[in-house]
Amino acid sequence: MGNSLQISSRREGNDSAVLSLQGEVDVSNSELVRNEANSLLADDIKRLVVDLSATEYLDSAGLGVLVGLLKRVSESDLTLIIAGARPQVRRVFEITKLNRVFTMRDDVASALREVAR
């Protein structure tokens, strides 16, 4: 089975970061997402945007990682925004009602404008 997820990250300005997930997030690789996100949070950022615009599939394992991430940023007075989720991925948030819990924006640019305020 090949790795069906590419994880990348970049800094935006002094205190923001974008974590991009390209491909499929599931039980086989969600731990990698958790590790990368935790590395970013340990790097003295104030705001994290998770870019799901190239995420083709996200299941409960991936959602669980994002929920854990949200708990961590909330405890640390940081900001987390989910950006660019495609309809099928957004549907998973809606089914679980987590779209009411996360701040979600249509794209990374909108999310970065929001965190810049």
Add this chain to the structure above:
Amino acid sequence: MSTVATSQIELRIPRKPEFVKLARCTAWTLAAQLDFVVSQADDIRLAVGEACTNAVEHVPAQVSEDIIVRFSVGPEKLVVEVLDNGPGFDVHRAGECDCRETGGLGLVIIRSIMDEVEVICDPNTGTCVRMTKFRNRQ
């Protein structure tokens, strides 16, 4: 593909995370062949993935049996059963949550997107998650 009688397709995968994708992709391909619309095929893929993930994550490590994914194709519906030999759900707590301590998301998702869902637990034989999607419903 014949739709006159019920046909069965059975997939046996190792109980490892990297094989869950194989099960859900098989489910999507079959659903597409059965003329489910794309959104329905996506739902069937997600449900099968969640049921397999549950079996992978919450069956004790010492249990080494495979996961069986059985597709039963009938003229009116597709039934998918995901079977493992784990201890199963706590049926007394299985209202809105998956009580194998997944945080509840997996079973909530399955119940939201499939037309019928049964969770059958037998301490001797394991757990079967039976999910039905009717073919003539949008």
